[in-house]
Amino acid sequence: MMHVGLFLSFLIFGSTGGEIAITRGMKATGEPERLRPKELLRFLGKALSNGWFWAGVPLMALSFYALLVLLSWEPISFVIPASALSYVVGTIGAKYVLGEEVSAARWVGVVLVCAGVALVALG
Amino acid sequence: MANEGRLRLKTLVMVCAMVVCANAGDLMLKRAMLQIGAVELSAAGLEHAFRMTVTSGTLWVGIFFLCGFMLSYMTVLSWADYSYVMPAGAFGYALLTFFAVVFLHESVSPRRWVGVVLICVGVLLVGQTKPRTTPVAREALA
Numbered sequence: 001m002m003h004v005g006l007f008l009s010f011l012i013f014g015s016t017g018g019e020i021a022i023t024r025g026m027k028a029t030g031e032p033e034r035l036r037p038k039e040l041l042r043f044l045g046k047a048l049s050n051g052w053f054w055a056g057v058p059l060m061a062l063s064f065y066a067l068l069v070l071l072s073w074e075p076i077s078f079v080i081p082a083s084a085l086s087y088v089v090g091t092i093g094a095k096y097v098l099g100e101e102v103s104a105a106r107w108v109g110v111v112l113v114c115a116g117v118a119l120v121a122l123g
Numbered sequence: 124m125a126n127e128g129r130l131r132l133k134t135l136v137m138v139c140a141m142v143v144c145a146n147a148g149d150l151m152l153k154r155a156m157l158q159i160g161a162v163e164l165s166a167a168g169l170e171h172a173f174r175m176t177v178t179s180g181t182l183w184v185g186i187f188f189l190c191g192f193m194l195s196y197m198t199v200l201s202w203a204d205y206s207y208v209m210p211a212g213a214f215g216y217a218l219l220t221f222f223a224v225v226f227l228h229e230s231v232s233p234r235r236w237v238g239v240v241l242i243c244v245g246v247l248l249v250g251q252t253k254p255r256t257t258p259v260a261r262e263a264l265a
Contacts, residue, residue, distance in 0.1 A: 003164065022197065023205040027257065031202035040198065066178070068152065072162040076153055085195055087210055094206035095261065101256035102206050105248050112245030113210040119238025120216045 004074065014063030016090040016111045018056040020097050025052030027098075081118035088114055089096050130202065134254045137199035138208065142215035144192035151185030203254040210249045217242045 029050055032043040047053055070079045091110045094100040102110075159179060162172040176182050180240050217239045223229040 015196070019205060019209070023200045023215055026197055026200040029201055032198065035136075035198070040194070043198070043201070047201075068172075069162050069164075070157060071153060071156045072160070072172075087213070088211050091206045094204065094209075098205055099257060100204045100206050101132075101253075103252050106206060106210075106252045109245040109248030109252075110206070110210050112241045112248065113213045114245075116238045116241030116243075116245055117216050119241065120220060120235050122238075123232055123235055 006080055007070050010066035010080065011070060012089055014043045014059045014066060015083075016086050016093050018059030018063060019090060020093045021052050021056030021059065023094075023098060025050040025056065028052065038107050077121050080121035084114045084117040084121070087117070113120055134199060134208070134211075135204045137195050138211045138214070140195040141192055141199065141208075141212050142218060143217060144188045144195060145212065146219055147216045148185045148188035148192055151181055152186060155179045155182035155185060204256055205253065207254050211246055214246045215244055217246075246255055 026047060029043065029047045032039045067079070067083075085112050091102055091107070095102045155176070158181060159172065159175045162168060191220050196208070196212075220231055220235060224231055
């Protein structure tokens with residue numbers, strides 16, 4: 001059971017930490033002018049040369065591997081509801097690390113989504 | 124006002140791409156891990172699991188979809204808030220339940236329907252907020 005808790009924390013903190021680092025990298029990269037293949041490729045090249053992107057990749061990889069291991073041990077109906085906590089952890093990170101304005105409506109929405117994902121996955 | 128509408132529209136398009144790719148990818152991963160079996164937490168077990176995962180075709184199909192998810196996710200995060208995109212992406216759970224009922228004729232428990240309603244209300248609430256609250260660089264000017 002301790003193993004499950006440990007891998008669950010790898011999954012939650014790895015994914016939110018990685019996504020926050022990647023978001024910071026993407027914001028520094030800037031949005032593409034148009035969503036056309038050539039411009040998307042140029043955008044991707046620029047994103048891949050950003051240090052924040054590469055800081056996020058190992059965290060995402062850790063979270064991905066933790067997900068695979070958890071799926072091999074536990075039913076998906078346990079893994080997905082438990083990982084729904086990442087919506088709350090991610091929103092806290094967005095507010096305090098990325099400096100996003102999280103309004104009351106957005107907070108209520110995030111908590112409803114978190115509870116909803118847990119209920120859907122429990123079946 | 125037109126810019127705000129355009130921002131919402133392109134965010135919606137990219138979130139839809141994210142949802143489709145993420146759901147297809149997750150289903151393929153679960154299928155691959157069922158084929159591979161439980162991973163043993165030992166050096167030999169992890170090595171065996173690694174060899175099985177890198178040679179699993181189903182897992183690579185899943186990874187292909189997850190790459191599509193990653194590209195659409197990275198793109199949308201270049202202009203929209205993380206705290207906006209992340210919960211909006213959860214709409215996929217609700218969509219999967221609708222598909223399970225309509226196409227697979229699965230029966231869905233009341234608890235799952237409550238979850239779907241909570242997700243839809245949550246996504247609608249998040250969708251009402253501004254997609255972008257932080258400054259963003261323009262790629263063409265950078």
